[in-house]
Amino acid sequence: MDKNQLKAILRSAWSLDEEIQSYKERIVVSRARAEKNTPHYGPQSGGGGDGKRMENDVISVVDEERYLLELIGKRQRELRKIIGYIELLPKSPMRAVLHKRYINYHTFEQIAAELHYSWQNVHRLHSKALDYILHEVNKENT
16 A cells, blocks of 8 residues: 555545535435425316326435435445554554544644644644554555
């Protein structure tokens, strides 16, 4: 494994989280559309279409919610994998930087402010932590 592959693994939960947030917004819109539908009980036609608009909208919401649950499960599995890598580090500022970056999704600027470090120092710790993890992982694989 190289540094870019490790970074991709560590960022995987972050991108899944963004997709989850997007799906949550989609579900809100779909649910509002489904709840806006009103049934028509009269003998005359209630408008165009096949008469299954409400049913289709509800099915759409259920499908989207099912997919959202799959995404959440996938993110949880990725987070467990990420935590496993972070736990390879000794208890140190390096571990804190990676935890804040890849578990809490903080920017380097936020991490620097929280830890009272310079932005450059946070980047240095981040790079050193990645090198440490790579050394440990590659040592185990040889």
